[in-house]
Amino acid sequence: MTAQLQQRYAAKVHRHKTPARKPQRYYFERALETMPREKLERLQLQRLRATVRNAYDNVPLQRARLDALRIRPRDIRSLDDVRELPFTTKSDLRDTYPYGLFARPREQIARLHASSGTTGKPTVVGYTAKDVERWASLIARCLACGGARPGDLIHNAYGYGLFTGGLGFHYGIERLGATVLPISGGMTERQVQLIVDLGARVLCCTPSYALNIAEVAEREGVDLRKSRLEVGLFGAEPWSEALRNEVQLRLGVRAIDNYGLSEITGPGVAVECEAQDGLHGWEDYFLFEVIDPDTGAPLPEGEAGELVISTLTKEALPMIRYRTRDVTRIVTRRCSCGRSHLRLLRVTGRNDDMLIIRGVNVYPSQVEAVLIGLPEVAPHYQLVVERRGNLDELTVEVEATPAVPAGEEAARAVAERVKHQIKSRIGISAEVVVKRPGEIPRSQGKAVRVRDLRPKEGRA
Ligand SMILES: [Zn+2]
Numbered sequence: 001m002t003a004q005l006q007q008r009y010a011a012k013v014h015r016h017k018t019p020a021r022k023p024q025r026y027y028f029e030r031a032l033e034t035m036p037r038e039k040l041e042r043l044q045l046q047r048l049r050a051t052v053r054n055a056y057d058n059v060p061l062q063r064a065r066l067d068a069l070r071i072r073p074r075d076i077r078s079l080d081d082v083r084e085l086p087f088t089t090k091s092d093l094r095d096t097y098p099y100g101l102f103a104r105p106r107e108q109i110a111r112l113h114a115s116s117g118t119t120g121k122p123t124v125v126g127y128t129a130k131d132v133e134r135w136a137s138l139i140a141r142c143l144a145c146g147g148a149r150p151g152d153l154i155h156n157a158y159g160y161g162l163f164t165g166g167l168g169f170h171y172g173i174e175r176l177g178a179t180v181l182p183i184s185g186g187m188t189e190r191q192v193q194l195i196v197d198l199g200a201r202v203l204c205c206t207p208s209y210a211l212n213i214a215e216v217a218e219r220e221g222v223d224l225r226k227s228r229l230e231v232g233l234f235g236a237e238p239w240s241e242a243l244r245n246e247v248q249l250r251l252g253v254r255a256i257d258n259y260g261l262s263e264i265t266g267p268g269v270a271v272e273c274e275a276q277d278g279l280h281g282w283e284d285y286f287l288f289e290v291i292d293p294d295t296g297a298p299l300p301e302g303e304a305g306e307l308v309i310s311t312l313t314k315e316a317l318p319m320i321r322y323r324t325r326d327v328t329r330i331v332t333r334r335c336s337c338g339r340s341h342l343r344l345l346r347v348t349g350r351n352d353d354m355l356i357i358r359g360v361n362v363y364p365s366q367v368e369a370v371l372i373g374l375p376e377v378a379p380h381y382q383l384v385v386e387r388r389g390n391l392d393e394l395t396v397e398v399e400a401t402p403a404v405p406a407g408e409e410a411a412r413a414v415a416e417r418v419k420h421q422i423k424s425r426i427g428i429s430a431e432v433v434v435k436r437p438g439e440i441p442r443s444q445g446k447a448v449r450v451r452d453l454r455p456k457e458g459r460a
Helices: 003-017 037-058 060-068 079-084 090-095 129-146 164-176 188-198 207-219 241-251 364-372 408-426
Strands: 111-115 123-127 153-156 179-181 202-205 231-235 254-261 266-272 279-281 286-291 305-311 322-331 343-350 355-357 360-362 377-388 391-400 431-435 450-452
Touching: 037 060, 037 079, 037 305, 079 286, 090 123, 111 164, 123 129, 129 164, 129 231, 129 254, 129 266, 153 164, 153 188, 164 179, 164 266, 188 207, 202 207, 207 231, 207 241, 207 377, 231 241, 241 254, 241 364, 254 279, 254 322, 286 322, 355 377, 355 391, 360 364, 364 377, 364 391, 364 408, 391 408, 408 431
Parallel strands: 153 179, 153 202, 202 231, 231 254, 377 450, 391 431
Antiparallel strands: 111 123, 254 266, 266 279, 279 343, 286 305, 305 322, 322 343, 355 360, 377 391
């Protein structure tokens, strides 16, 4: 970030903080969001028992697993008893494709979504009419928590269709009492024009697509910092603090992280408040645990591990101890916003995304953070992993900014600098390939950050 940009951002933030523009504290569901923890935990226990009852009575796989452990739903007497319950994994969904984990017959399902797996069959998830309704309230709550208000125009650039992002936010925006622009992803020039012409205050999309919008606007000579945009709700892919700063600067918004996954409900599971200090996980809907991913043992508050979630209200697809493969830490101390629900400290990456390069663990977001600090390269990148002999080699493809002169000599100088920074800040040796402006494919939704060319069986 250049000093000049920093100053401009400071000026914008300062404007946000002047009394006239200070956002009023607003809760979509005040009583639920600020409920004392003791009361919240009593509600969780009651709902956990109902969820396990639902799974036991209606999902043969869950019934068989509980029977094998000689557990009946009525045996659950405290929240700690959740630790006795079996985990559910992504492969359970795949193995029982398409409806095996559903607790309602297909005729009672109001909505289906699906996510395309990298291998083989997609994951199909379902909602009853009541599930859809509760999901809408949950997203309305997230939108308000992040700074959206009834009456706002909300530009929803999450993809519509089988992906839960577009329709999930769509229903939540309507429930909040805001105006939804259901634009979906793609045709970015038109998106820029409509943000300006229609006067959206809130932008919803993936962080990588937000960056794409910023770049297209700059190329078209449109300064979105002068538009009416003030808030961005970005999620559905892991991103670094450095990318957050970049997007805040270039769009002139407060960038709010939100988290969800279709197996649990889609977006709406957790969201940052205006304090931007961890994501509030909604405990009246979900029970959160953090475990050691190798042993499955629960970890104490504050320790980093794999996030495990049980749903507490889902009728169609009750999930018991779903292993998300996302890495996070939990804190329960009260937040300055007044909400009592725990916070997930920013999910840095998925276990699945982690690369092991010559014994060193690397997340793409770490490389991203290095690149964003360097003025000669744009914040677009891809990581290519290959096996040469017995060793994994990492190539980082970056893109020079237009200010870097064309030609091999300049590219080599940039490559050396990037290589040096990656080595000194992450501790790995990577090849660096410098491409010309525009050569790295832009995100139209979920960004492709890693091309793993290693043979499948040999992957760490
Ligand atoms: Zn808060």
